[in-house]
Amino acid sequence: MKIAVGSKNPVKIKAVEYTLQEARIQGSFMSIDAPSNVSEMPFSDEETMQGAINRAEYCLKHMEADVAIGLEGGVMETPFGLFLCNWGALAENGKTTLLAGGARIKLPDEIAVNLRAGEELGPLMDIYSRRENVRSKEGAIGIFTNGMVNRDELFIHIMKLLIGQKGDWFK
Ligand SMILES: O=P(O)(O)OP(=O)(O)OP(=O)(O)OC[C@H]1O[C@@H](n2cnc3c(O)ncnc32)[C@H](O)[C@@H]1O
Ligand SMILES: [Mg+2]
Secondary structure (H helix, E strand, O other): OEEEEOOOOHHHHHHHHHHHHHOOOOOEEEEOOOOOOOOOOOOOHHHHHHHHHHHHHHHHHHHOOOEEEEEEEEEEEEOOEEEEEEEEEEEOOOOOOEEEEOOOEEOOHHHHHHHHOOOOHHHHHHHHHOOOOHHHOOHHHHHHOOOOOOHHHHHHHHHHHHHOOOHHHHO
């Protein structure tokens, strides 16, 4: 089985590989910087889901993969503030694309203000945390939970929710 991931972000690639190994699903891995075809900073659940679906479907088209995974991060407005959201899609030719969402956490107002003004979370997190490339390491969720939940764990959970829905893999 050929498995493609629609990102070159190591935190996403590692989460996919780790979860498939944990589930004892054998295959070869490929990755490609698949376009999300949504905003650089998705601003709703729907837009973030669409980004994950678009990445997975791009992989299926361009990578000759049997299974394609798209993972996308974004933010969403709620009556209680702006929240981080993450979504995953698992696509296979001729089958309905599977979807699953990850844990959410409220972003501090000082970050939310800048996001609403059109800035992107990746660079904002580096400035806020005085670290480099947070999006490829612990992620915003890692910073705001003091490392209790890092971005890899978030994507591993999404991956478990996705492959857990693939009944035929567990027979
Ligand atoms: O290389 P890709 O796969 O694009 O991975 P990415 O880190 O850019 O992540 P996304 O495109 O999925 O996320 C959309 C935007 O939100 C930012 N973002 C999302 N989750 C984040 C997190 O946990 N920490 C920092 N930035 C995050 C990210 O930098 C992008 O600007
Ligand atoms: Mg990106």
